[in-house]
Amino acid sequence: MTAAAQPLPAARRSKRMTPARWGLYAFIFITALYFLLPLYVMVVTSLKPMAEIRQGNLLALPVAPSIDAWVKAWTSACTGLTCQGIKIGFLNSLRIMVPSVVISILVGSLTGYALSLWRVRGGNILFGTMMVVAFIPYQVFIYPLVRVFSFTGLGQSLLTIVIIHTIFGLPTMTLLFRNYFASLPVELFKAARVDGAGFYQIYARIMMPMATPMIVVAVILQTTGIWNDFILGLVFAGRDNLPMTVQLNNIVNSTQGERAYNVDMAATLLTALLPLVVYFGSGRWFVRGIAAGAVKG
Amino acid sequence: MQKSNVDIRSLQIGFGGLKVLENLNLNVEASEFLVLLGPSGCGKSTLLNAIAGLIDVRGGEIHIGGRDVTWAEPKDRGIAMVFQSYALYPRMSVRRNMSFGLSVAGTPRDEIERRVGEAARMLQLNSLLDRRPSELSGGQRQRVAIGRALVRHAGVYLFDEPLSNLDAQLRAELRVEIKRLHARLGATMIYVTHDQIEALTLADRIAVMQGGVIQQLDTPKKIYREPVNRFVASFVGSPAMNFIPGRIARDGETGFIAGANRLGLNGYAFRGLPTDAPAVLGIRPEHIELTASDDPSAVSARVEMVEPMGADTLIWCRLADNTAFSFRHDADAQVCVGDTLNVRFPAEALSLFDEISGQRL
Amino acid sequence: MRLSLNSRISAITALLPALLVMLVVYIGATGWTVWMSLTNSRMLPNNNFVGLRQYEMLFGNDRWITSVHNIVIYGVLFVSLALSIGFLLAVAIDQRVRAEDTIRSIYLYPYSMSFVVTGLVWQWLLNPTLGIQHVLRSWGFEGATFDWIVRPETAIYCLVIAGVWQASGLVMAIMLAGLRGVDEEIWKATRVDGLPKWRVYVSIIIPMMGASFATAAVLLSTGVVRLYDLSVAMTNGGPGIASEVPAKFVMDHLFERANIGLATAAATTMLITVIAVVAPYFYWRTRKGEMR
Numbered sequence: 040m041t042a043a044a045q046p047l048p049a050a051r052r053s054k055r056m057t058p059a060r061w062g063l064y065a066f067i068f069i070t071a072l073y074f075l076l077p078l079y080v081m082v083v084t085s086l087k088p089m090a091e092i093r094q095g096n097l098l099a100l101p102v103a104p105s106i107d108a109w110v111k112a113w114t115s116a117c118t119g120l121t122c123q124g125i126k127i128g129f130l131n132s133l134r135i136m137v138p139s140v141v142i143s144i145l146v147g148s149l150t151g152y153a154l155s156l157w158r159v160r161g162g163n164i165l166f167g168t169m170m171v172v173a174f175i176p177y178q179v180f181i182y183p184l185v186r187v188f189s190f191t192g193l194g195q196s197l198l199t200i201v202i203i204h205t206i207f208g209l210p211t212m213t214l215l216f217r218n219y220f221a222s223l224p225v226e227l228f229k230a231a232r233v234d235g236a237g238f239y240q241i242y243a244r245i246m247m248p249m250a251t252p253m254i255v256v257a258v259i260l261q262t263t264g265i266w267n268d269f270i271l272g273l274v275f276a277g278r279d280n281l282p283m284t285v286q287l288n289n290i291v292n293s294t295q296g297e298r299a300y301n302v303d304m305a306a307t308l309l310t311a312l313l314p315l316v317v318y319f320g321s322g323r324w325f326v327r328g329i330a331a332g333a334v335k336g
Numbered sequence: 337m338q339k340s341n342v343d344i345r346s347l348q349i350g351f352g353g354l355k356v357l358e359n360l361n362l363n364v365e366a367s368e369f370l371v372l373l374g375p376s377g378c379g380k381s382t383l384l385n386a387i388a389g390l391i392d393v394r395g396g397e398i399h400i401g402g403r404d405v406t407w408a409e410p411k412d413r414g415i416a417m418v419f420q421s422y423a424l425y426p427r428m429s430v431r432r433n434m435s436f437g438l439s440v441a442g443t444p445r446d447e448i449e450r451r452v453g454e455a456a457r458m459l460q461l462n463s464l465l466d467r468r469p470s471e472l473s474g475g476q477r478q479r480v481a482i483g484r485a486l487v488r489h490a491g492v493y494l495f496d497e498p499l500s501n502l503d504a505q506l507r508a509e510l511r512v513e514i515k516r517l518h519a520r521l522g523a524t525m526i527y528v529t530h531d532q533i534e535a536l537t538l539a540d541r542i543a544v545m546q547g548g549v550i551q552q553l554d555t556p557k558k559i560y561r562e563p564v565n566r567f568v569a570s571f572v573g574s575p576a577m578n579f580i581p582g583r584i585a586r587d588g589e590t591g592f593i594a595g596a597n598r599l600g601l602n603g604y605a606f607r608g609l610p611t612d613a614p615a616v617l618g619i620r621p622e623h624i625e626l627t628a629s630d631d632p633s634a635v636s637a638r639v640e641m642v643e644p645m646g647a648d649t650l651i652w653c654r655l656a657d658n659t660a661f662s663f664r665h666d667a668d669a670q671v672c673v674g675d676t677l678n679v680r681f682p683a684e685a686l687s688l689f690d691e692i693s694g695q696r697l
Numbered sequence: 698m699r700l701s702l703n704s705r706i707s708a709i710t711a712l713l714p715a716l717l718v719m720l721v722v723y724i725g726a727t728g729w730t731v732w733m734s735l736t737n738s739r740m741l742p743n744n745n746f747v748g749l750r751q752y753e754m755l756f757g758n759d760r761w762i763t764s765v766h767n768i769v770i771y772g773v774l775f776v777s778l779a780l781s782i783g784f785l786l787a788v789a790i791d792q793r794v795r796a797e798d799t800i801r802s803i804y805l806y807p808y809s810m811s812f813v814v815t816g817l818v819w820q821w822l823l824n825p826t827l828g829i830q831h832v833l834r835s836w837g838f839e840g841a842t843f844d845w846i847v848r849p850e851t852a853i854y855c856l857v858i859a860g861v862w863q864a865s866g867l868v869m870a871i872m873l874a875g876l877r878g879v880d881e882e883i884w885k886a887t888r889v890d891g892l893p894k895w896r897v898y899v900s901i902i903i904p905m906m907g908a909s910f911a912t913a914a915v916l917l918s919t920g921v922v923r924l925y926d927l928s929v930a931m932t933n934g935g936p937g938i939a940s941e942v943p944a945k946f947v948m949d950h951l952f953e954r955a956n957i958g959l960a961t962a963a964a965t966t967m968l969i970t971v972i973a974v975v976a977p978y979f980y981w982r983t984r985k986g987e988m989r
């Protein structure tokens with residue numbers, strides 16, 4: 040270097056707060072506000088009486104917080120013709136979600152297992168096709184599926200929607216488990232084979248117990264995904280089984296007369312509650328889940 | 337090209353509660369090739385990164401070329417660095433990898449071209465200049481990384497295990513190349529490795545480190561022949577030095593007693609006055625000699641195992657008192673397991689260590 | 698290792714559901730949809746082949762044209778904004794900031810919420826009488842107007858705001874994983890070279906993150922094509938038909954307007970668009986040997 044003579048700052052370099060760091064924290068603070076704003080507004084709106092909402096400020100904290108709107112949203116808000124609150128939808132969503140999650144994980148893991156460890160002829164083609172079709176919008180399949188289900192006599196029912204969720208969850212679940220099983224040491228599989236274990240024994244006794252992390256990821260992914268589904272529930276669940284998202288939309292968007300914003304927001308929060316609990320409860324697992332299931336989104 | 341010395345005074349570095357270097361002093365002469373050698377985790381990279389300005393120090397000073405650079409930015413220190421993972425910019429051509437830093441610093445274009453051309457010639461990179469790093473072999477990548485350091489025309493070059501990702505043959509080739517480069521540039525080089533062959537072949541001086549402390553700073557020959565403590569003795573040299581426990585006896589002539597055997601220590605350069613005390617004798621396998629049975633200093637040992645190593649053979653023996661040692665002999669030695677041999681431990685080639693402190697006696 | 702016959706049969710039976718789903722649902726249903734788009738089916742499917750007539754009608758249909766127009770605006774803005782905001786957020790978090798986990802959770806939580814919830818919240822926030830506009834005015838900005846959601850020319854931008862809010866966190870997570878994968882020594886090398894940080898990001902890091910950008914872009918774009926819930930919940934296509942989108946066009950014509958031929962023509966058009974996005978991506982991934 041030619042600049043040998045030029046003096047260097049001998050002062051202790053302060054690592055703490057340079058202007059650039061201030062800018063960084065300001066950026067983070069402002070963006071965090073943008074992301075938190077809707078959640079905050081939902082909560083405060085749901086706790087205000089309507090009079091306060093009409094006169095006051097959207098961002099203001101409730102003067103006289105009350106949970107009346109929550110009670111109303113849960114028990115007596117009108118979802119179309121009936122007025123039994125969002126709890127009906129909550130229960131429907133639960134009834135749809137639990138079997139769908141279990142069955143889709145079972146089928147997906149079995150498919151992933153067969154595709155990863157057993158060299159079945161055509162397996163790669165099957166897998167490749169699955170990955171491609173996972174991107175196709177539902178609108179392309181929906182009508183033929185409606186026809187098929189009405190032809191088989193299932194029509195719109197709980198069973199139909201569970202089957203539908205299993206079908207549309209299959210590519211992601213398969214991907215998840217196939218990649219996981221493929222990452223395990225193959226010796227494990229070979230040792231089990233040498234010990235004389237058969238296809239289903241290896242699956243149930245060795246592979247699934249080892250796949251606990253992937254099962255957690257899959258449960259998170261499917262729980263939130265199925266809970267948040269709107270279009271499939273709308274089309275396939277039938278009038279008596281409409282999931283929470285559909286009922287919520289009915290409460291908010293088909294109200295006659297004056298809108299009760301506090302009830303709307305309470306119902307919205309109630310609908311968002313389960314995914315939020317799963318999200319904040321699962322921490323990094325959620326990130327792992329979306330990373331692993333990223334191919335479908 | 338300027339040659340700078342590096343002077344490190346009472347350097348302290350830590351991560352959180354962990355103190356990695358404490359009160360470390362090191363003076364590297366201008367044009368010197370200094371190797372930092374030590375086991376994994378001993379703080380070699382930490383020291384090198386501190387010289388480069390890549391980590392903050394807690395205390396002490398670093399002077400390069402006579403300037404206090406303790407708090408200077410890496411680019412202002414007159415250093416260049418070569419990394420273990422090469423750290424090439426993957427989406428840039430070889431040429432751009434070498435020129436990017438200069439062009440951002442505003443160096444005139446013809447000057448950049450001149451320096452890149454010069455470095456490419458020195459490292460035989462001319463035909464690779466327009467390739468991406470992903471299109472190069474490991475050895476080529478490392479040469480590009482060296483080239484990127486060269487164009488900086490720095491006073492001090494820092495290498496952090498530059499060859500450890502390469503296979504043995506490439507490693508040997510590049511080692512020679514680096515040595516040639518040093519001879520040609522005459523720049524100061526500080527080189528981190530845990531490969532003792534690299535250290536012994538490249539260095540003007542070696543600093544053997546352990547636990548954040550420089551155990552010995554000396555020429556390769558001195559380090560090899562006169563290790564200052566048991567750690568240095570056992571860390572340097574392959575096959576490893578033999579250690580035989582025993583004690584120093586001063587009944588008349590000073591000697592070393594191990595079991596029933598007594599070795600005369602006439603010719604051993606004691607550092608202080610020898611005292612009667614437990615000690616450990618160290619001797620390198622190649623310094624043990626076969627001798628005749630009537631030699632008064634002969635020790636007889638039983639052969640336990642014979643390992644041919646190509647040029648020579650390593651023979652594992654056991655003394656009557658059960659101490660095991662190995663020694664090196666030409667490949668044509670006619671030795672079989674179970675034979676009894678008479679060997680001699682020449683006093684000039686010995687190292688004696690205090691049994692408790694491990695320091696050289 | 699030879700597979701025993703039993704195991705071989707078990708493996709094949711285990712794959713039967715998947716095979717069936719592939720053949721019947723994905724391929725069969727897609728084929729049927731494409732076929733119906735070539736017929737003049739109205740309320741019920743029929744087999745009267747009419748060639749590309751439905752497609753001619755489709756592209757002469759105002760509502761479809763508006764939908765396509767909207768989805769292009771939405772797609773371009775949503776993808777570019779979500780990518781750039783998500784990337785900036787990831788870069789900010791990557792600067793070894795304090796409370797990193799909390800900040801990351803804040804950015805990502807909207808992604809756990811459904812489009813219905815997202816749409817309804819933003820509908821409320823953007824409500825001109827009581828929402829953000831009202832807040833601005835009450836703060837003394839008397840002339841402030843933020844009534845995009847009730848104005849036909851701007852309603853689609855409201856969907857963009859909500860969509861970006863929901864999806865930026867996902868981009869952030871993908872990008873952060875990419876940034877964390879950058880070799881620490883590359884950063885050291887740039888410091889020795891004396892490169893300013895912004896320059897490192899622009900010239901070295903962004904070019905290295907091609908895979909992350911591609912993954913995020915493909916995810917976002919396929920989300921664009923299937924955009925439905927957000928439009929239904931937030932504006933229900935309104936005001937008028939100002940924020941209609943193709944997926945909604947298909948659903949309405951299938952189930953409310955009983956025009957199956959037209960609906961399936963629209964669905965087939967969506968399919969072709971998705972293939973146009975996804976095929977190059979898969980080709981690129983396979984070529985790079987990253988197909989996992």
Ligand SMILES: Nc1ncnc2c1ncn2[C@@H]1O[C@H](COP(=O)(O)OP(=O)(O)OP(=O)(O)O)[C@@H](O)[C@H]1O
Nearest residue numbers: 351354356374375376377378379380381382383530
């Ligand atoms: N960023 C860091 N945070 C915390 N501890 C660290 C960090 N970097 C290094 N250390 C610790 O400092 C010590 C010295 O590490 P250093 O990297 O200097 O070792 P090294 O001699 O280069 O080893 P190797 O030969 O494996 O590269 C180790 O105990 C290591 O765990």
Ligand SMILES: [Mg+2]
Nearest residue numbers: 380381382496
């Ligand atoms: Mg190191």
